[in-house]
Amino acid sequence: MSQPGLSRREFFLQSAVYGSSLWVLLNMPRPRAMQAAEESSARAALTEEQWITVEAITGRILPTDQEPGAVEANCVNFIDKALAHEDAQAKPLYDAGLAGLGAVAHRRFEKPFTQLTPEQQDEILAALESGKADGWPNALVPSQQFFETVRAHTIIGFLADPKHGGNRGYAGWKVIGYPGGGHHLGGYSPAQMIGKEKIKTVWGEEV
Amino acid sequence: MAKRDEFDVCVIGTGAGGGVMLQELTAAGFRVVALQRGPFLKPADFDDDELRTVIRDEVFSADQVETYRYDENSPTETGRFNYTANCVGGTMTHWAAWSWRFRPDDFKVLSTEGPVVGASLADWPITYDEIEPFYQRAEWDFGVSGDAAGNPFGAPRKKAYPNPAHPGRSASNRVVQAARKLGYHPFPTPVAINSQPYGARAECVHGGACLGYGCPIGAKATSLSVCIPKALATGKLDLRPNATAREITIGKDGRARSVRYLDSQGKEHEVFARAIVVAGNAIGTPHLLLMSTSGSFPHGLANSSGLVGCNLTLHHIAAVAFTIDEPGRGFTGLHSHAAFDDLHPSDPKRGFIRGGVVGEANSPTNQPLSFALVTYQGYPAQRAWGRELKDYLRKFPRSIAVAAILEDLPMEANRIDLDPTVKDRYGLPAPRITHRQHPNDFAMNRWFTQRLMDVADAGGAVDKWEAQYYSLPTERSAMKGFMHFHGTCRMGDDPKGSVVDRWCRSHDVKNLWIVDGSVFPTSGGYNPTLTILANSYRVADHFVREAKRQQS
Numbered sequence: 001m002s003q004p005g006l007s008r009r010e011f012f013l014q015s016a017v018y019g020s021s022l023w024v025l026l027n028m029p030r031p032r033a034m035q036a037a038e039e040s041s042a043r044a045a046l047t048e049e050q051w052i053t054v055e056a057i058t059g060r061i062l063p064t065d066q067e068p069g070a071v072e073a074n075c076v077n078f079i080d081k082a083l084a085h086e087d088a089q090a091k092p093l094y095d096a097g098l099a100g101l102g103a104v105a106h107r108r109f110e111k112p113f114t115q116l117t118p119e120q121q122d123e124i125l126a127a128l129e130s131g132k133a134d135g136w137p138n139a140l141v142p143s144q145q146f147f148e149t150v151r152a153h154t155i156i157g158f159l160a161d162p163k164h165g166g167n168r169g170y171a172g173w174k175v176i177g178y179p180g181g182g183h184h185l186g187g188y189s190p191a192q193m194i195g196k197e198k199i200k201t202v203w204g205e206e207v
Numbered sequence: 208m209a210k211r212d213e214f215d216v217c218v219i220g221t222g223a224g225g226g227v228m229l230q231e232l233t234a235a236g237f238r239v240v241a242l243q244r245g246p247f248l249k250p251a252d253f254d255d256d257e258l259r260t261v262i263r264d265e266v267f268s269a270d271q272v273e274t275y276r277y278d279e280n281s282p283t284e285t286g287r288f289n290y291t292a293n294c295v296g297g298t299m300t301h302w303a304a305w306s307w308r309f310r311p312d313d314f315k316v317l318s319t320e321g322p323v324v325g326a327s328l329a330d331w332p333i334t335y336d337e338i339e340p341f342y343q344r345a346e347w348d349f350g351v352s353g354d355a356a357g358n359p360f361g362a363p364r365k366k367a368y369p370n371p372a373h374p375g376r377s378a379s380n381r382v383v384q385a386a387r388k389l390g391y392h393p394f395p396t397p398v399a400i401n402s403q404p405y406g407a408r409a410e411c412v413h414g415g416a417c418l419g420y421g422c423p424i425g426a427k428a429t430s431l432s433v434c435i436p437k438a439l440a441t442g443k444l445d446l447r448p449n450a451t452a453r454e455i456t457i458g459k460d461g462r463a464r465s466v467r468y469l470d471s472q473g474k475e476h477e478v479f480a481r482a483i484v485v486a487g488n489a490i491g492t493p494h495l496l497l498m499s500t501s502g503s504f505p506h507g508l509a510n511s512s513g514l515v516g517c518n519l520t521l522h523h524i525a526a527v528a529f530t531i532d533e534p535g536r537g538f539t540g541l542h543s544h545a546a547f548d549d550l551h552p553s554d555p556k557r558g559f560i561r562g563g564v565v566g567e568a569n570s571p572t573n574q575p576l577s578f579a580l581v582t583y584q585g586y587p588a589q590r591a592w593g594r595e596l597k598d599y600l601r602k603f604p605r606s607i608a609v610a611a612i613l614e615d616l617p618m619e620a621n622r623i624d625l626d627p628t629v630k631d632r633y634g635l636p637a638p639r640i641t642h643r644q645h646p647n648d649f650a651m652n653r654w655f656t657q658r659l660m661d662v663a664d665a666g667g668a669v670d671k672w673e674a675q676y677y678s679l680p681t682e683r684s685a686m687k688g689f690m691h692f693h694g695t696c697r698m699g700d701d702p703k704g705s706v707v708d709r710w711c712r713s714h715d716v717k718n719l720w721i722v723d724g725s726v727f728p729t730s731g732g733y734n735p736t737l738t739i740l741a742n743s744y745r746v747a748d749h750f751v752r753e754a755k756r757q758q759s
Contacts, residue, residue, distance in 0.1 A: 061596065062592075065594065065597065126590075151592055156576060160257065160262075178604075180255075182255060182414030183254065184414075187412025187413050188413045188536075188539040190374040190413075192539060193376040199539075
């Protein structure tokens with residue numbers, strides 16, 4: 001087997017640095033282990049402190065506004081379960097990245113990330129995203145790579161099927177107006193395809 | 208001594224090319240063994256889970272390893288660059304089912320255009336008229352739905368499609384309006400998906416997840432849903448999933464003799480056959496031939512020309528995403544409901560030769576994760592997170608994409624060979640892709656992107672952006688892989704300039720045949736699968752007639 005970790009890093013670096021990605025590069029080989037990512041919020045990979053920090057980051061990547069954001073969608077639970085199973089190879093990146101985030105937050109504001117205001121958190125995350133975070137300790141783990149990984153994970157946790165542990169109560173699908181898998185729902189009529197008839201969602205509403 | 212594991216024919220690969228051979232040769236009474244890497248999936252294995260199926264790709268090709276380099280002087284990357292499905296039925300299992308006939312000039316690119324510096328243009332050894340009856344056969348076996356009179360720029364035909372076109376969705380209707388406004392001639396995209404019950408398969412329910420997904424109800428025509436059941440029903444097929452071919456051996460008589468393959472545990476087996484058909488796609492086929500070295504073929508089987516693996520073509524894509532002021536219902540229906548072909552005919556005045564077809568396309572735009580992670584590439588955001596990202600996601604129901612499938616010019620140095628260091632899980636060398644683009648590709652991609660921007664504007668775009676998946680944003684860009692693979696075992700009349708003859712039989716090894724996209728000398732500006740199918744019917748027809756002639 002070659003080094004799947006390398007592909008992962010390359011992808012996240014590529015999406016961070018060049019702003020373009022190949023569809024196929026998202027399709028990285030991974031172990032097929034994840035069976036139990038139902039809405040169990042028992043921690044599987046993250047420590048309690050890591051959990052609340054990751055939750056806070058996700059809350060800035062997809063913030064709560066007039067509609068639910070990553071926190072309500074329980075994206076951190078998706079990430080925790082992914083790190084325990086399919087994406088276990090990214091766990092060291094999270095460990096190093098969260099330590100780095102803590103160091104940067106302390107250098108700038110002398111507080112843990114979770115105790116900062118949303119504006120201060122955004123400032124820290126922007127610094128990580130740009131690769132210019134003062135106090136980032138680990139030259140081996142670029143801060144951009146950590147940021148891009150959490151960003152992608154947050155999006156996936158927001159929009160993947162709830163059975164993977166995020167998108168709680170279909171929060172993400174409600175925000176974007178996606179009714180759920182079409183074959184699941186029995187398909188769509190010609191009138192529904194042109195908006196002449198409403199569509200029933202997986203959670204039982206009509207849109 | 209145990210009885211030798213021996214068959215009339217061994218077919219390696221069960222996708223579009225191999226599937227038709229299995230269907231046709233078993234129907235003609237041959238005893239056939241089929242080897243396929245990956246599992247034998249059932250409709251119950253397919254669902255709409257985008258994370259599992261498309262993003263994590265746990266269903267189709269989990270253990271594929273490839274390497275890529277831009278040219279011989281560039282560093283090599285390891286990854287997965289081609290969107291294949293390694294399972295019974297092959298990549299066609301998750302195809303979008305766009306079903307085109309190539310135009311007559313697609314078979315004669317060199318004589319139509321003349322030589323082009325830096326490109327290895329070639330004519331196909333066959334004409335459109337020779338393959339036309341087999342296109343018809345493919346359309347009727349696979350139940351293509353469409354409007355046969357819809358495309359004034361399409362290839363001439365003698366018979367309509369067997370099924371009527373599918374109804375449109377709001378998004379495709381908007382693209383149709385826009386194309387008409389620009390003076391184009393839009394028509395329903397022809398697809399091998401049942402618009403009514405056909406061929407013992409169900410009518411499509413327009414569930415929206417086609418490209419990248421297996422069809423859970425079998426309405427999509429694939430090798431898995433059409434060919435494999437027919438071939439198995441003859442009782443003549445020994446189908447062996449989880450069988451990774453690693454070498455074709457050659458006998459003292461110079462004929463292919465056996466295939467050595469590995470099961471899922473890595474244990475080696477050997478199966479013998481009087482004829483061997485390779486259909487592993489334009490990456491897998493040269494990969495296998497190059498691994499099959501012997502005294503008479505030190506540089507790979509059937510490779511006296513030195514061209515096995517060369518002239519890889521992958522297509523390139525121009526794509527524009529835009530949003531409109533009402534729901535597009537893009538997550539319903541097929542992958543594509545509308546297309547136009549007005550920009551396809553070659554016109555050197557545009558600053559490039561050749562062209563391609565344009566279609567409305569719902570993936571990767573009208574599926575949540577793909578919209579957020581893939582279509583987003585190219586979106587002009589100030590910040591890729593926070594409120595801006597959330598506002599982008601809220602555009603989802605009103606988003607539409609149009610894409611052009613563009614012909615890339617072949618270059619001999621673009622090729623597949625064996626990676627000298629990277630191995631797969633069995634210890635076999637990874638296929639190494641060396642690929643860059645001809646200048647014609649960049650000119651074409653830029654021009655088509657502008658035309659697609661015009662379509663977005665004519666369609667009432669609220670905002671629009673170049674969706675940069677598979678596009679060529681800079682002159683150093685290159686396709687590292689795609690879903691369309693062609694060219695690496697060209698067919699031709701000259702044994703020095705091609706790998707197989709007009710019947711797709713090796714010039715060097717008289718009982719070795721290749722029936723996949725690798726025999727395409729040029730790639731055409733259309734999705735290739737219907738042409739792979741038609742060519743396979745043509746080869747099967749010849750194979751059976753030759754066998755009968757030799758018997759009598």
